[in-house]
Amino acid sequence: MITGLAIHGKGEQALALLYEMGANGMKPNAATFTSLFSACCHAGLVQEGLGLFRNMSEELGVMPNMQHYGCIVDLLGRAGRLKEAYDLIIGMPVRPDAMLWRSLLGASKIHGDEAMGEKVGKLLLQLDDSTPWSEDCVALSNVYASAERWNEVETVRKEMRVKGILNQAGCSSVQTVNFDAS
Template sequence: MVCVLSATSRLGLIETGYCVHAYIEKMVNCPEADVFIGTGLIDMYSKCGCLNAAFSVFNRMKVRNVLTWTALATGLANNGRGKEAIELLEVMRYHGVNPNAVTFSSLLSACCHTGLVEEGVHLFSTMETKFGVIPQVQHYGCVVDLLGRAGYLEAAYDFVKSMPAEPDAILWRSLLSACNLHGDLKMAEKVGNLLLQRDLVPDSAIHDITQDYISISNIYAAAGKWSNVEDLRKEMKRKGGCAKHGGSSELSAMQLY
């Protein structure tokens, strides 16, 4: 039934969710005593936009774990109630349950998809200082995506550069995608050059290098900078020839448009 609830929540079909819940009430003795079913119901109702029903299930549950609290907090954030989601973390800790890395990944992702920039940045800033959870690369990625989607490209760039660890190519590609979305050619060139420098690393995947060239080329093309597009094509063909001699012709086979 937990798997069925998960499938229903992904589909967002509240009518089906009601039917599944009714079936569970009929077939499972005291479902609110099962932390997994209860958490699944909260997740399903939250993703279907029925927060009152999610809170009703939450309040009836006899046992709640970190995933239960995370499901409810994420539901609040996904429905645009980010401040309440952050406040729920305090209530969660008061009840003796500490948020973990998964909690923050889920909440930051929700803030990203709902455009809650201020709440997301505040949440990240309190992760370690207030809750003792050390930010990992996925948390940094969520913040970069959050700032990038909202158009705060300079802030996103500074955020990546301030990371205590070396940022990976995925973070830079996320920012490059945001530059493309907002048509910021200047920042795209800066990020693109950093990406191409990373592509010089011997273990860089040929497919990823190709995609980086194509992404940067598309940004130049959208800005009408065809000479830059042509320069990239030549550079890509040159590297493609090197890759071919090394046993792979994938790079040279790709075309830039």
């Protein structure tokens, strides 16, 4: 039920259901917290989501996993609290994955924080020992383009060519319907 409420942006009702669960002696599990964080995120309940995150392990005995961290980074990123999201990622007890960094990079672009976007974009490119993903290179290039830093755009694109990183072409699908009048 909490997931359904989360999908429909009913964050306050999802939280009320959590409290009702507690009143009936039921404890939330890791999946429940993912849904609760999603509900808070989609309803803009930043303080409530952060409070749940702080209390989930201490009071309810559920250790945060990578998915929970991702939800909180998304929650903070949507609210424009990019420094807090960055600090959360840096302070995690486990190594952050690329999805967390990509979430913060997207929020940086949405909120026009060029400095954070550049920092996160560079971190993302250095995250793996393997060749970076073309999407990550393009995202960093787009951060520079948004700031009209054309020399840096060219540098990133040139590095992609040198390393043989190809930009993945997008595709679209169009369906046509023949309304034959006969």
